[in-house]
Each structure stands twice: as structure tokens, then as C-alpha cells.
Amino acid sequence: KQEVTQIPAALSVPEGENLVLNCSFTDSAIYNLQWFRQDPGKGLTSLLLIQSSQREQTSGRLNASLDKSSGRSTLYIAASQPGDSATYLCAVRHYSNSGYALNFGKGTSLLVTP
Amino acid sequence: DVKVTQSSRYLVKRTGEKVFLECVQDMDHENMFWYRQDPGLGLRLIYFSYDVKMKEKGDIPEGYSVSREKKERFSLILESASTNQTSMYLCASGDGLYGYTFGSGTRLTVV
Numbered sequence: 001k002q003e004v005t006q007i008p009a010a011l012s013v014p015e016g017e018n019l020v021l022n023c024s025f026t027d028s029a030i031y032n033l034q035w036f037r038q039d040p041g042k043g044l045t046s047l048l049l050i051q052s053s054q055r056e057q058t059s060g061r062l063n064a065s066l067d068k069s070s071g072r073s074t075l076y077i078a079a080s081q082p083g084d085s086a087t088y089l090c091a092v093r094h095y096s097n098s099g100y101a102l103n104f105g106k107g108t109s110l111l112v113t114p
Numbered sequence: 115d116v117k118v119t120q121s122s123r124y125l126v127k128r129t130g131e132k133v134f135l136e137c138v139q140d141m142d143h144e145n146m147f148w149y150r151q152d153p154g155l156g157l158r159l160i161y162f163s164y165d166v167k168m169k170e171k172g173d174i175p176e177g178y179s180v181s182r183e184k185k186e187r188f189s190l191i192l193e194s195a196s197t198n199q200t201s202m203y204l205c206a207s208g209d210g211l212y213g214y215t216f217g218s219g220t221r222l223t224v225v
Binding site: 031032034036041042043044045046049089091093100101102103104105106107 | 120145147149154155156157159162164172202204206210212213214215216217218219221
């Protein structure tokens with residue numbers, strides 16, 4: 001069974017810092033990996049999608065990398081801002097006995113202080 | 115932009131009631147999913163569907179059923195609501211090429 005782990009579970013940084021969130025998965029036979037952001041009490045907002053054949057994707061201050069062979073992905077946030085405070089979730093799409101599934105980590109709760 | 119709409123943001127139901135949670139997507143996606151999210155447990159897959167009238171059990175299907183009569187609509191049904199089904203319910207649709215889009219969630223409280 002695919003297991004997705006996110007470290008750290010919580011992170012607090014001062015505004016302006018660059019930071020890295022980590023995601024690891026146990027089965028490297030994935031189709032893609034997607035990073036989401038979730039604000040308290042809200043749904044998930046997609047940030048970046050990396051296909052299994054890609055090594056990284058960038059959107060503004062966000063950069064996500066994927067190393068499928070080692071089962072790892074990182075989300076890099078440059079010049080963090082208080083508005084970046086949220087929970088960040090990674091999810092891997094893979095094939096299971098029931099077909100295609102999307103497995104989530106438990107998230108990293110980020111607080112950026114002014 | 116893909117839009118996934120969940121019919122209710124907040125619901126309060128009584129134990130034993132039959133509860134319907136509705137989800138509608140506007141991008142003709144074949145794949146739709148229902149998750150529940152609980153503190154400390156993360157998102158857990160309840161059911162998913164590849165196409166109209168098709169459904170597959172996820173990790174925690176007990177106490178739930180689903181219906182997909184039209185491609186754009188995927189309903190989650192709690193046959194007899196119980197207090198341990200109090201949770202945030204999230205619907206998603208999408209495909210492998212463009213990823214998945216989530217609705218804004220339904221916070222269900224069963225009393």
C-alpha cells in the first residue's frame with residue numbers, strides 16, 4: 001500500500017525566509033504528484049502538478065521537485081509571506097488494486113510570522 | 115478553470131438520518147472522488163468513480179454509498195448517519211494529465 005509522509009508536521013518561520021517542505025512515498029510507481037494548499041476550514045487548492053517523467057515544476061515563488069527513484073518530492077517556497085500560512089499537502093497518483101487512486105500525506109502546517 | 119461545487123458548506127443532521135452530499139463538476143471529467151478529512155488522520159478515500167454508473171470502494175467505505183447517474187454529478191450517501199461520521203467531506207474531480215480539483219468541502223455534524 002502506498003504510504004505518503006510529510007515532514008515536518010509543523011513549521012514556523014519569520015517572513016522573508018526561504019523554506020522547504022518534504023514529501024516521501026513508499027512506492028515509486030507513481031503517475032504524478034500534486035501539491036495542494038489548504039486554509040483552515042476550506043477545501044484544497046492545487047499549487048503544482050509534476051508528472052512522473054518530470055523533475056520539477058515552478059509557479060511564481062513556488063518550486064516543486066520530484067525524484068521518483070528515491071520516492072521524494074520537495075516544495076520550495078521563496079521569500080515567504082504571512083499569506084503563505086496554511087497547511088500544505090502532497091498527493092501521489094498511483095495504480096492500486098482498485099484502479100487509480102490519489103494518496104495524501106497528512107500535511108505540513110506552515111506559519112509565517114511578520 | 116475547473117469548478118467543483120459541493121452543495122452545502124455546513125450540515126447538521128441527526129443520528130439515523132439518511133444524508134445526501136452532492137458534488138458537481140463542470141469539466142466533463144471521468145474521475146470523481148469522495149474523501150473525508152479528520153484531525154490527525156488526514157484525508158481518507160471513501161469512494162471513487164471512473165465513469166457514469168461506475169464506483170469503486172476506497173479505504174473506508176463502510177457506512178457510505180455513492181451514486182453517479184450523470185457524469186458531472188457524484189453523490190455521497192450516508193445510509194444511517196452516526197456521530198462517528200462527523201467530519202469534513204471533500205469531493206474532487208480530474209484526470210492524470212491536469213491533476214485534481216477539489217470542492218470547498220462540507221462540514222457535517224451528526225448529533
